Amino acid sequence: MAEAEESPGDPGTASPRPLFAGLSDITISQDIPVEGEITIPIRSRIREFDSSTLNESVHNTIMRDLKAVGKKFMHVLYPRKSNTLLRDWDLWGPLILCVTLALMLQRDPADSEKDGGPHFAEVFVIVWFGAVTITLNSKLLGGNISFFQSLCVLGYCILPLTVAMLICRLVLLAGPGPVNFMVRLFVVIVMFAWSIVASTAFLADSQPPNRRALAVYPVFLFYFVISWMILTFTPQ
């Protein structure tokens, strides 16, 4: 009896949510923990998990979170119409990606006069405030998505651009030149398109159908700015 009441948020029995009504068809077995919350703000099941996961080893906790992050990375790399990113949102992945990108993009502090590259804080601020702005815009346009779900999706879809950054850095080791630039331009363009397709696949369903273009355009601008920072990066 008590166990039944403690069960993690089984979508079929919670109060009605018009957006995720289809989730009642999906059954979640009792021993897969649900990491994120759906759009209902009231019910908080966090305390239950504290009491049941507090005694496990740190290794278990970290591996569980890392596996969840890794699963979402796979969903971004192969974007299908799925609700995983939205249903179990978490912000670990975006944080890891943002920190990696900012570390790789920052200019060398000793050469701050020569290069117009961004600081670490600048990249960080651009990513997070850009994501917040896009979320507010999509909510104001009448979207059905919650704040953190949108942040989660936008953050995870930076993964292709981070991969592009790694490739660009490797390519730059070969030395500058026009061929070098064309290769990097091609890689960045492909990854930019991938990011946009991935984020549209997740976000499109939450917008009213006739306003999808209005919601996708700022996403396009956001990833364009990040791609531009990656393409024009030159190590000193």
Add this chain to the structure above:
Amino acid sequence: MATTAAPTGGARNGAGPEWGGFEENIQGGGSAVIDMENMDDTSGSSFEDMGELHQRLREEEVDADADTDAAAAEEEDGEFLGMKGFKGQLSRQVADQMWQAGKRQASRGFSLYANIDILRPYFDVEPAQVRSRLLESMIPIKMVNFPQKIAGELYGPLMLVFTLVAILLHGMKTSDTIIREGTLMGTAIGTCFGYWLGVSSFIYFLAYLCNAQITMLQMLALLGYGLFGHCIVLFITYNIHLHALFYLFWLLVGGLSTMRMVAVLVSRTVGPTQRLLLCGTLAALHMLFLLYLHFAYHKVVEGILDTLEGPNIPPIQRVPRDIPAMLPAARLPTTILNATAKAIAVTLQSH
């Protein structure tokens, strides 16, 4: 184990048959109100009672579990649970009520101040509307006898400002602009948003002085859509580096969008002096902003300084540079301004 402070549960010993009657009391009520008479019985019976009470109130089950654990622990010790149990449940009830009251107040405050629904009506647009407004912003309307309609929306202007930021960033990068004591992104955002908000406010203030019929929202929308011309001009001229082309576009496209804004303002203002003041200010600021954006963030390479020597050398020597191969150390902003001033002087003299 009789509890003297509990008249109803006095004879209870935690025995089996007593449970049925107690449960009947709870379940027969069927209301969410805690019956205080039942509160003081604790000895060994609190497990299911508290569980049902909390389920009825839809509180968190953690409390029930914590209580059941505590109550189960106390069961072992046994004797005088009466007063402690009573106080325990009472304090729990008070704590629950305080939590509910606090949550209610916090959510009320939050919904009052952090409600983005205040801005929702300004974003109520369709893509077709945005497209038509973008095109209309380049077409000046002749009819100035009655006030022209201005769409009061913020989506289009906001997206245009962000687009201008992106284009500016592109231009700054390709021309290796170096910003000291600041960042490229910060400068771009500050410039564009500063222009949009600052000039809108200033023109709104002038409109107030000149008694023009325009609201702040309409002014923001008007100026925002006027930036569409700027976006086009800068996008083209940051990629095709021809001086004459820039001046042509500046006059043509910039002039069109300025004339549209001027026509709208003229239709909403009475009196020649007021019209002149308001529209002259707006036209000057709008055109000069485009000039500023082009020259301050799009550096001319050293080659143009050579053209100052003789008229035979073609003045167009600009080279797009995406990657700074070798940057001389003296790329200071003052050289930019000097080169700009000289370039303007040269072109003005040569035409």
